[in-house]
Amino acid sequence: QSVLTQPPSVSAAPGQKVTISCSGSSSNIGNTYVSWYQQSPGTAPKLLIYDNNKRPSGIPDRFSGSKSGTSATLGITGLQTGDEADYYCGTWDSSLSAGVFGGGTKLTVL
Amino acid sequence: EVQLVESGGGLVQPGGSLRVSCQASGFTLSTYWMSWVRQAPGKGLEWVANIKQDGSEKYYVDSVKGRFTVSRDNAKNSVYLQMNSLRAEDTAVYYCARDGPGRPRDYWGQGTLVTVSS
Numbered sequence: 001q002s003v004l005t006q007p008p009s010v011s012a013a014p015g016q017k018v019t020i021s022c023s024g025s026s027s028n029i030g031n032t033y034v035s036w037y038q039q040s041p042g043t044a045p046k047l048l049i050y051d052n053n054k055r056p057s058g059i060p061d062r063f064s065g066s067k068s069g070t071s072a073t074l075g076i077t078g079l080q081t082g083d084e085a086d087y088y089c090g091t092w093d094s095s096l097s098a099g100v101f102g103g104g105t106k107l108t109v110l
Numbered sequence: 111e112v113q114l115v116e117s118g119g120g121l122v123q124p125g126g127s128l129r130v131s132c133q134a135s136g137f138t139l140s141t142y143w144m145s146w147v148r149q150a151p152g153k154g155l156e157w158v159a160n161i162k163q164d165g166s167e168k169y170y171v172d173s174v175k176g177r178f179t180v181s182r183d184n185a186k187n188s189v190y191l192q193m194n195s196l197r198a199e200d201t202a203v204y205y206c207a208r209d210g211p212g213r214p215r216d217y218w219g220q221g222t223l224v225t226v227s228s
Contacts, residue, residue: 002154035214037155044205044218045147045155051212088155090214098171099145099157099214 003028004089004102011108012079020074020105022089030070031094036063039104040085048087049074079109112136112217114206119222126196130222132189132206140164140184143209146191148202149221156202159191160209174200196226 005023012018022034036049047056049065052072064075072089089102118130132144145160159170159180168180179192189206203221210216 033212037215039155044220045215046218047213047216050210050214050216056213056216086154090155090157092214096172097169099147099160099169101147101155101157104154 002103003093003096003100004091006087006089006102006105008103009106009108011110013110014079014081016079017075017077018079018107019076020087020089020107022072022074022102024070024072024091024100026070027095028070028091028093028100029067029072032092034065034067034072035090036065036072036074037088037090038085039088045088076107081109083107084109112208114208114217114219116204116206116219116222119204119224121225121227122196123228124197124226126226127192127194128196128224129190129192130204130224132191132219134187134189134206134208137208139182139187139189144180144182144189145207145209145215146180146189147205147207147215147218148200148224149205150199150202153202158204161189193224196224198226200224201226 033051037045039045052067053065093100113135115133146158161180177195182189205221206219207215208217
């Protein structure tokens, strides 16, 4: 059982938009910044979004992040088949004094 | 180019010990927090531990407290995870990751597989 809650799967057609939610609490998302990671099959995770809504260099602006209260959302527009991957939200939990991740969301581009 | 290369994984019996290493290059290790994250087969990511730049602060997930120890040798550009009293549920790919300023886990290694089994 993960501290952060994500839907197990989402799907959409190529070219469409999808959102992935991440729900937490006042000791984690409500207290600090959220990051998002993309993990394609057989590869290491890659940082997609940090500080709730910032993109590292090289990440296309099709990827966006937002946060409200104790929840965060990853948005992906103009879906491509190459976006099929597992997506994880992550942050720090001040009560646990530990890093925490969501359980991951598998994106299928139909 | 930032690179993180893990090594030291393998098969170990329950109750045994193993030390995995992370060799860093392409940046000044001594200026970054570093994290270990693991992923059990077919499962999600689990943060395991992190360590401050000078090793003065360390944090662990509850399930490994008292069994795992994170350390670093900045002169050797290396970070380590000493794992004792290993259990079957510790079986996972262990990733080393850099914690950039405001950018947690901004670079990851390729991971090293630790299998705990008799």
